[in-house]
Amino acid sequence: MPLFLGLDCSTQGLSAIVLDSDAWRRTVAFEHSLEFDREFPEYGTTHGVLRNGLEVSSPPLMWAEALERMMAIVSREAGLDIGDLRAISGSGQQHGSIYVNERAASSCQALDPRRSLAKQLDGIFSRAASPIWMDESTRDQCRAIDKALGGPEATAALTGSAATERFTGPQIRKFFETDRESYARTARIHLVSSWLASLLAGTDASIDHADGSGMNLMDIRTLAWAEAALDATAPGLGVKLPALQSSWTIAGALAPYWRERYGFPPAAVIVWSGDNPCSLIGTGLVRKGWLGVSLGTSDTVFGFSATLPTPSVGSHVFASPAGGYMALLCFRNGSLAREAVRDQYRMDWESFSRALRQTPAGNGGALMLPWFDPEVTPHAPAGVHRLNLDVADAAGNVRAVVDAQMMSMANRAERLWQPCDRVIATGGASANRDILQVMADVFGAEVYRTADANAAALGAALRAYHAYELSQGRELPWEQVVSGVTDVDERGRIAPVPANVAVYRELRKRYADFERLKSGRSGVG
Ligand code: XUL
Numbered sequence: 368m369p370l371f372l373g374l375d376c377s378t379q380g381l382s383a384i385v386l387d388s389d390a391w392r393r394t395v396a397f398e399h400s401l402e403f404d405r406e407f408p409e410y411g412t413t414h415g416v417l418r419n420g421l422e423v424s425s426p427p428l429m430w431a432e433a434l435e436r437m438m439a440i441v442s443r444e445a446g447l448d449i450g451d452l453r454a455i456s457g458s459g460q461q462h463g464s465i466y467v468n469e470r471a472a473s474s475c476q477a478l479d480p481r482r483s484l485a486k487q488l489d490g491i492f493s494r495a496a497s498p499i500w501m502d503e504s505t506r507d508q509c510r511a512i513d514k515a516l517g518g519p520e521a522t523a524a525l526t527g528s529a530a531t532e533r534f535t536g537p538q539i540r541k542f543f544e545t546d547r548e549s550y551a552r553t554a555r556i557h558l559v560s561s562w563l564a565s566l567l568a569g570t571d572a573s574i575d576h577a578d579g580s581g582m583n584l585m586d587i588r589t590l591a592w593a594e595a596a597l598d599a600t601a602p603g604l605g606v607k608l609p610a611l612q613s614s615w616t617i618a619g620a621l622a623p624y625w626r627e628r629y630g631f632p633p634a635a636v637i638v639w640s641g642d643n644p645c646s647l648i649g650t651g652l653v654r655k656g657w658l659g660v661s662l663g664t665s666d667t668v669f670g671f672s673a674t675l676p677t678p679s680v681g682s683h684v685f686a687s688p689a690g691g692y693m694a695l696l697c698f699r700n701g702s703l704a705r706e707a708v709r710d711q712y713r714m715d716w717e718s719f720s721r722a723l724r725q726t727p728a729g730n731g732g733a734l735m736l737p738w739f740d741p742e743v744t745p746h747a748p749a750g751v752h753r754l755n756l757d758v759a760d761a762a763g764n765v766r767a768v769v770d771a772q773m774m775s776m777a778n779r780a781e782r783l784w785q786p787c788d789r790v791i792a793t794g795g796a797s798a799n800r801d802i803l804q805v806m807a808d809v810f811g812a813e814v815y816r817t818a819d820a821n822a823a824a825l826g827a828a829l830r831a832y833h834a835y836e837l838s839q840g841r842e843l844p845w846e847q848v849v850s851g852v853t854d855v856d857e858r859g860r861i862a863p864v865p866a867n868v869a870v871y872r873e874l875r876k877r878y879a880d881f882e883r884l885k886s887g888r889s890g891v892g
Pocket of ligand 1: 378459460461462500533581641642643665667697
């Protein structure tokens, strides 16, 4: 039976899902995850990242090593007839960038199957560390880019987002400003997605329109590099960027390295995309009116839109990997904040859940702003603020962190997506029913869990399937592509409790006031 591989290189690890597909249905045949800290301790990461004040990066070689280890597992340990693999695609954490010199292209094309991948990549980087989405160090660069383009609203109208600290353009500008020599030695700047696709295809893979939308460099209407944005970012940037292409483009066949070293067939490598765009597919959100909420390292809210949503400061508009668009909100203090509270009160997830069940919806008005790390939505420096909440009240603090996350998401989602009939929850924490009950009560909508918590890897595998079929002359409707594997389990439906919805309707206004007061901002964001 034809097989399709989806990989997801996220902040904390690399996951794989293999789909087995016959004419009627697709099933998950294999699933595996590697955690960076545990599997590759020599890189010294914590939760997959290296921190230096507001600068947050990851070692790109670690991602390459993880890719090779995963490919070895898929070929040797998955119990699959790997000769049936037709296509591979992937998902990368968005915005992260990799800087390579002019030797990279030839090294990538001539990988020696007798040697490990990472060893052969030594010496191709013009910047040792890859800045990632958690980096908050580019505020000055954002101001400069917005100014050059006519203000944050103008940048948003052009690129889909106002200049944003974690986005690739401001990161590139900072690199140029602080290390001109290395910038000059940089021949290519890849995203996590396009770089890993390049390693698989042994060629310079394109950036797909969806992940390209997270750079502050692409014109969100024409889906081409925006000259004005390139000029506002760094000189000579255009020639350092890969091409932009549709999300269903074939980058090439799996390179001889993978075929000779691991016995893979010459499967099609489909361009990779970002993790949020892939999650849109992996949660089956290819129609209007349904919202996705991913509870991961960052929490995100996203939804599909056939027409271009009006870009605004504080939200992001991306091209969708299924055509059309998607809007996205990103909250940095996702599992980071939930884990911080759990650890502070020496709990496990079971006692965290118990605390949610023991406390009333709305926490009797006790509020927390859970900005354990600097927050991006709204923009706020690190700081945990409490209102009517005793720090010694363990259960109250658990309720407060989850209430806060859901209210912050729902208040902003309401402005972007009307109506919202149902919420599809994904990501690690979506396995927790008590968290999802708070979500249903705060959003005032039915919540469903995705069948597979790793929506990004699943979305990548489904994208591989769709693109492969297209290359064979079969253009499948997206509803058909996602059906079966992304169907929610109706028995797992979590209904909002009307009395709780009423409590949160009031509390959400007070939460918004508290947030405005402490973030020092009056507007959206
Ligand atoms: C979205 C964002 C994060 C990353 C990592 O804008 O920064 O969701 O994609 O998951």
